[in-house]
Amino acid sequence: MKKKLVSVILISAAMVLSLTACGKKNTTDNANADMSLAPLVETLPQLTEASPEVESNSVGLMAFYPNSNENMYALAGTNAVTFYFENKGIQLGDGKIGVYEAETNNIYSTVDVADTSSFVIDEMDSVGTSLTGWESGTKIDVYFSKIFETGKSYYVLMDEGVFSLGSVSSAPVTNASLITFSVKNYGVDITGVNLKKTYKVGDTVALNVLVDSEGASMYALKEYDQTFITATPDSATTSSAVSLTFEKPGTPSVTIAFFKGGKQVDSVTFSFPVADENGVVASSDANSSASEDASK
Secondary structure: OOOOOOOEEEEEOOOEEEOOOOOOOOOOOOOOOEOOOOOOOOOOOOOOOOOHHHHHHEEEEEEEEOEHHHOEOEEEOOOEEEEEEOOOOOEEOOOEEEEEEOOOOOEEEEEEOOOHHHEEEEEOOHHHHHHHOOOOOEEEEEEOOOOOOOOOEEEEEEOOOOEEEOOEEOOOEOEOOOOEEEEEEEEEEOOOOOOOOOEEOOOEEEEEEEOEOOOEOEEEEEOOOOOOEEEEOOEEOOOEEEEEEEOOOEOOEEEEEEEEOOEEEEEEEEEOOEEOOOOOEOOHHHHHHHHHHHHO
């Protein structure tokens, strides 16, 4: 079993248990108090003490990213939190998930599970396996309507039943110190960019890439096929807008890597569906083949 690098939670209709809790914590005066998503919903019930007897009646072990408890900070410009479950078949239930500002305890952004466009459910990926050690399971990306602010810290609360496994519902998360994360001062600000849009040949997207003197002093674009994407500039030592122009249909991707002292410290990858003249977007496999052919 690989070493688990993220805080792991056993979540059921009756409990939420943090199996690893170390590192940076919420430092507000009432950060450890149980809090609800009010005024969005009614006050949530207090959590009962976890016990092994109810472990088999749970939706399973859950991990999350980003995660301040393990010093895994979010890149600037993100609006997503990813949840990994050890069990396969985790689905959406009912209720709301809220992100709160750690400094003020004010609601920053919420999503309703009924808005399925804010969620992407998939099988466990290689990133999740490397973080948790789980070879299989479920990955759920939750996208909020607001970009998380650079240098800020947040925590997440959930209604009971936002996730489910068959007839079993997940427990509410009402403890402000359980799911916490902070945002770096460098990254890619996607404010105003519709990443779910299907683009056409000739369309241009501008990504605002942020760097800072402490965390990452340079960025560079890598791992992209220049026959699909023209990028300007492809590197810089100051924050700047990167212009991406799509040259032909497919599903091209581009990785923006961040460097400090000549060493890569982080990266983020974006994929863009680009339709042909008939409005059809080639699959990833087709795009990979096209990329390989173009490189010969």
